[in-house]
Amino acid sequence: MKRAVFLDRDGTITNDDNYFSSYDQIRFVDGLAESIRILNGNFLVILITNQPVVARGLCSEDDVKAMNDRIIEELDKQGARIDGAYFCPHHPEQHDDVPEHAKKYRVECSCRKPGIAMIEQAAKDFGVDVGNSFFIGDSTRDVQAAKNAGCTSILVMTGLAGKDGKYDAVPDYKCTDLREAASLVNDFANLKAVILAGGKGERLRPLTIETPKPMLKIAGKPILEHQIEALKRSGVNKIVLCTSYLSVKIKDYFGDGSRFGVKIEYPEEPEGLGSGGAVKNSGEFLKDASYFIIINGDSMIDEKFDLRPLIRCHIRKNVFATLFVRESDHPMDSDVLRMDENGKITEFIGRGQVAEKLANTGMTVCSQELLQYIPDGNCNIEKDVLFKLIGKKDLYGFMMPKEWFKKGVDTPERLESVRMYFGD
Ligand SMILES: [Mg+2]
Ligand SMILES: [Zn+2]
Known part of the structure; x- marks a missing residue:
């Protein structure tokens, strides 16, 4: 299944959202070819446009098709590829003065x-994973279409700039223009997840003498496999797996990830780096990622789990790091944090508290910049790096929905309770 960027035409790749009846009337937005080329790296690019100009009798379906073909051709000359173009010639209302031949489009x-229907047709024609695709447009109509189809919506401030007022749908992102939208989408495509799976699992001995903790099975498969499936569902298919203890067992099972529909890389990791050292050691694999997700490899999650809201929150706020947080049922044994009303993390309280329960879950989206703050040698990514930056950098918390299951499996009691929950 491929991912696509569905593009509105008028007002999105062109400056105006007018009725265009010929190619000569069109003025493209600045940097159009460059923006499309960026998208071409990871996505199909498909035009999805309403052309009521046909229902108005101003031009024929063939004229629209010829215009789209010409757009595709001109972009192609600049090395920018549009993979498909779909248009709707209809309009439910019509003026009385439309020519006879156009009346059939009044439907x-x-x-x-x-x-x-256009998105569905394109998805069928090209094998598109719509849920992990994007729709970029300049009107609330586009945003609503994206919502209806289940893709991520980006409203650009060109053309109608969302001021058409037709629908109330709120876009997932707003960008000044297509260039900025393309760069945002590209950041998504380059997003990587770093899974920390190197721990010895000492508290779970003897279970972890021959099996690394993330490979312990729950509901029929390793904890890590549940995580990788959740990442894939969330549109994150590039994974850096940090392994150390019994690493061969993990590598043998997951390989390059192709069996799971993802791409997995394994940094060569010396022993004893701790979680912070492991992230730093992955730096070479993260250099193209504007931001990346860090996940503790011992967190069991269920099939509701979705990282997209966390990623969205991080990108919208454009901050240093965004931590998935939730009310812990065992605050005495959790990393308790304090957060202000805007979601900014103001303090790391630590363990042994009972009055406050807001705890870190061990899943964080961070900007590339984080790598600079990790000291050499053994360190913990939370206590020695992230929590020390509270107050110095913008760290935000994002509340994980209560109904999602997520539990660290680091003691025999927790493993037992998680296995019971999943009916093992
Ligand atoms: Mg438009
Ligand atoms: Zn139609």
């Missing part, structure tokens, strides 16, 4: 955005 159709 309520399912293709006119925010209808999703």
Whole structure:
């Protein structure tokens, strides 16, 4: 399944959202070819456009098709590829003065955005994973179409700039123009997850004498496999797996990740780095990622788990790091944090507290910059790095929905209770 960026045409790749009946009327936005080339690296690029200009009798379906072909051709000359173009020629209302031949387009159709028939057709034609695709447009109609289809929506401030006021749908992201939107989408494509799976699992002995903790099975498969499936569901398919203790067992099982539909890389890791050292040691694999996700390899999660809201929150705020937090049922034994009303983390309280329960879950989205703050040698990514930066850098907390299951499996009691929860 491929990922796509669905693009509105008028007002998104062109400056105006007018009725265009010929190619000569079109003025492209600045940097159009460059933006499309960026998207070409990781996505199919597909035009999805309403063209009521046909229903108005101003031009024919063939004219629209010729115009789209010409756009594709011109971009192709600049090395920018548009993989497909779909348009809706209909309009539910019509003026009385439309020519006879155009009257048949006066219909309520399912293709006119925010209808999703064009997206569905493109998904079928190209094998698109719509849930992990993007829709970039300049109107609330586009945003609503994206919502209806289940893709991530980006509203650009060109064309109508969302001021059409037709729908209330709130875009997932707002960008000044297509160039900025392309860069945002590209950041998503380069997003990597670093899974910390090197721990010895000493508290779980003897179970972990021959099996690394992240390979302990729950609900029929290793904890790590549940995580990798959740990452894939969340559109994160590039994974850096930090292994140390019994690493061969992990590598033998997951290999390059292709069996799981992801790409897995394994940094060569000396022993005894701790979680911070392991992240730092992965630096070479993270250099193209504007931001990356760090996950503790011993967290069991369920199939509701989705990292997209956390990633969205991080990108919207554009901060140093965003931590998934939740109310802990065992605050005495958790990393308790204090957060202000804006979600900014103001203090690391630590363990042994009962009055406050807001705890770190061990899943964090961070900017590339974090790597600079990790000291050499053995250190803990939370206590020695992230928590020490509270007050110095912008760290935010994002509340994990209560109904999602997520539990660290680091003691026999917790393993037992998690296995019971999953009916093992
Ligand atoms: Mg438009
Ligand atoms: Zn239609």
